[in-house]
Amino acid sequence: MELCGGGGHSYEILKRLDGSGRLIGIDRDKTAIEAAKEKLKEFANFKIIHDNHANILNILRALDLAGVDGILLDLGVSSYQLDEPSRGFSYMQDSKLDMRMNTEDSISAYEVVNNYSEEKLAKIFFEFGEERYSKSIAKNICLRRTEKNIETTFELVDIIKSSMPSKSLNEKQHPAKRVFQAIRIEVNEELALLKKTVIDSIKALNRNGRLAIITFHSLEDKIVKHTYEEMEGRCTCPKDFPVCVCNFKSYGKIITKKPIIPTEEELSQNPRARSAKLRVFERN
Numbered sequence: 001m002e003l004c005g006g007g008g009h010s011y012e013i014l015k016r017l018d019g020s021g022r023l024i025g026i027d028r029d030k031t032a033i034e035a036a037k038e039k040l041k042e043f044a045n046f047k048i049i050h051d052n053h054a055n056i057l058n059i060l061r062a063l064d065l066a067g068v069d070g071i072l073l074d075l076g077v078s079s080y081q082l083d084e085p086s087r088g089f090s091y092m093q094d095s096k097l098d099m100r101m102n103t104e105d106s107i108s109a110y111e112v113v114n115n116y117s118e119e120k121l122a123k124i125f126f127e128f129g130e131e132r133y134s135k136s137i138a139k140n141i142c143l144r145r146t147e148k149n150i151e152t153t154f155e156l157v158d159i160i161k162s163s164m165p166s167k168s169l170n171e172k173q174h175p176a177k178r179v180f181q182a183i184r185i186e187v188n189e190e191l192a193l194l195k196k197t198v199i200d201s202i203k204a205l206n207r208n209g210r211l212a213i214i215t216f217h218s219l220e221d222k223i224v225k226h227t228y229e230e231m232e233g234r235c236t237c238p239k240d241f242p243v244c245v246c247n248f249k250s251y252g253k254i255i256t257k258k259p260i261i262p263t264e265e266e267l268s269q270n271p272r273a274r275s276a277k278l279r280v281f282e283r284n
């Protein structure tokens with residue numbers, strides 16, 4: 001089995017495995033790995049690897065594993081990453097701009113905010129954050145940069161707020177939420193690598209093995225949904241052809257025609273799960 005994350009789900013899976021099988025955890029964040037090792041110390045049948053799960057096929061090859069029976073990808077940021085001020089993910093706490101899941105990566109939110117062109121910033125805010133005021137925010141960031149570099153999360157929050165009409169500041173969602181999400185996605189290449197990760201994860205499954213992916217926003221969910229559809233494959237021959245000639249390849253079937261969403265009971269224990277969607281694919 002294979003799983004990404006800081007330990008919560010791994011613990012539940014290892015308990016159910018009851019000593020049989022093996023769990024491989026992958027996380028790009030070394031702090032998450034330390035937390036997982038501590039949480040899982042009562043078990044012996046697991047291995048944790050510091051890497052990007054986009055490298056799943058290489059990781060399995062290095063472990064001499066031809067395939068796995070189940071993969072859980074719990075995407076996005078962890079509560080620890082959001083809540084720890086030094087990681088610079090949160091618009092609610094003042095800290096240095098960072099947002100790197102892997103602190104060994106060279107590009108952080110600081111480089112994105114201070115070095116990207118106005119056009120590139122506006123594009124990212126619009127595409128990855130669906131931000132209505134992307135152009136005016138990008139313009140004001142570049143204006144501020146002519147005076148000094150933008151160092152902290154609260155400096156960025158102030159620029160974002162000052163770029164919006166006052167009615168938008170009273171909306172339920174924090175005014176900086178969408179731009180912070182967009183910068184985080186850019187810094188960590190979250191969407192750029194997702195399609196490849198889904199395809200390679202399906203290829204890594206043994207027969208009847210299942211891939212379960214939890215997403216937290218619609219951009220991720222759309223990529224997972226469409227990649228599952230492509231991997232399920234569909235005959236595109238005209239209806240009146242007696243035999244299939246398009247040679248479509250199917251890697252398996254989608255188990256969840258509609259995504260599974262959290263129950264009210266789960267949400268009362270974990271409100272951050274509100275936007276979570278779970279989709280499952282089974283290998284043939």
Ligand SMILES: C[S@@+](CC[C@H](N)C(=O)[O-])C[C@H]1O[C@@H](n2cnc3c(N)ncnc32)[C@H](O)[C@@H]1O
Binds near residue numbers: 008032
């Ligand atoms: C939502 S949290 C997982 C929480 C975990 N399932 C648990 O129960 O404790 C997401 C984790 O995935 C990691 N992550 C996100 N994208 C990754 C990627 N491409 N490769 C490896 N790890 C990634 C993050 O560093 C973070 O620790």
